[in-house]
Amino acid sequence: MNKSAGFIFSLLLVCCLPAWPSGATVVRFHRVVAFLPANIRHGHSCVTYQPYISSGKFFENLTLTETASGKLYRNDGATVATFPEELTLEIDVTARPCTIGELAEGTDFGENLRLAVEWLGQAAKPSDVIEEKVTSEPWTELTKRWHYRLHLHCNDVPIQDKLKITILQHSGVLIAQIIGGLGSN
Numbered sequence: 001m002n003k004s005a006g007f008i009f010s011l012l013l014v015c016c017l018p019a020w021p022s023g024a025t026v027v028r029f030h031r032v033v034a035f036l037p038a039n040i041r042h043g044h045s046c047v048t049y050q051p052y053i054s055s056g057k058f059f060e061n062l063t064l065t066e067t068a069s070g071k072l073y074r075n076d077g078a079t080v081a082t083f084p085e086e087l088t089l090e091i092d093v094t095a096r097p098c099t100i101g102e103l104a105e106g107t108d109f110g111e112n113l114r115l116a117v118e119w120l121g122q123a124a125k126p127s128d129v130i131e132e133k134v135t136s137e138p139w140t141e142l143t144k145r146w147h148y149r150l151h152l153h154c155n156d157v158p159i160q161d162k163l164k165i166t167i168l169q170h171s172g173v174l175i176a177q178i179i180g181g182l183g184s185n
Contacts, residue, residue, distance in 0.1 A: 027064040027183055031057065035180030038167070040109065046098040047109045051091045051165055051178055055084045064183045071183060073159050083154040089117060089165070093146040110146040112170040117152060120179065121161030128153040 037050040053059075062080065065072045073080040093110040117127040129150050162181035168174055 025066045027066070029059040029062040029064070029182070031060050033059055033182065035163075035165075035178055038176035038178050040176060041098060042095075042109050044098055045095045045109070047093065047095045049091055049093055049167055049176055049178065051089060051180065053087050053089050053163070055087045058084045062182075066183065071160060073182070080159055083157045083159055083161075085153065085155055087152045087154050089150045089152055089163070091115070091148045091150075091165070091167075093148070095144040109169070109175060110144060113146075113148065113175070114168040114170060114172070115148060115150060116166040116168070117150065118164050118166075119154075119157055119161045120164050121158060121181075123157040123161050127163075 032052050032054045034050065034052040037048050039046065039048050041047075058075070062073065062075045065074070093113070095110050115129075117129055119125055119127055129152055159182060162179050165178045165180075166174070167176045167178070
């Protein structure tokens with residue numbers, strides 16, 4: 001490549017690349033956003049609670065740019081300040097033996113759970129929930145799985161707010177709390 005072609009190529013790169021502030025971190029989301037799971041041990045069973053949120057194609061083109069001056073959420077180039085009107089929160093619960101050769105015990109930590117969801121941050125309020133529960137059959141003799149789906153109404157909830165999920169046994173005994181948000185867990 002001659003010098004003038006190299007200069008033009010470099011100029012094209014500089015002109016055509018998006019201008020991100022120096023030191024900015026850009027996070028691209030996918031259709032489903034997973035939070036960090038909660039893991040507990042109950043007797044010989046290890047139980048994992050894996051929450052994730054989705055909302056049609058809302059998260060598919062969502063980006064978060066973090067700079068020293070703050071966070072900027074964009075979707076297809078437009079600035080986003082709030083979550084969509086509805087989110088779907090799903091929680092996969094898996095109970096498996098902690099040690100090879102043992103059986104997963106009981107269903108107190110996966111079946112008939114009570115779930116409470118609230119927003120933390122500017123909207124700080126319990127979330128309006130329409131709850132649907134799907135109970136899955138065990139995949140193997142050793143592992144038990146359950147799937148919970150909740151539809152959350154999120155009118156005017158700021159996109160920086162966090163979601164607090166409280167998981168309780170049917171009797172009301174606290175099992176776990178998970179707090180997650182976009183760009184931070």
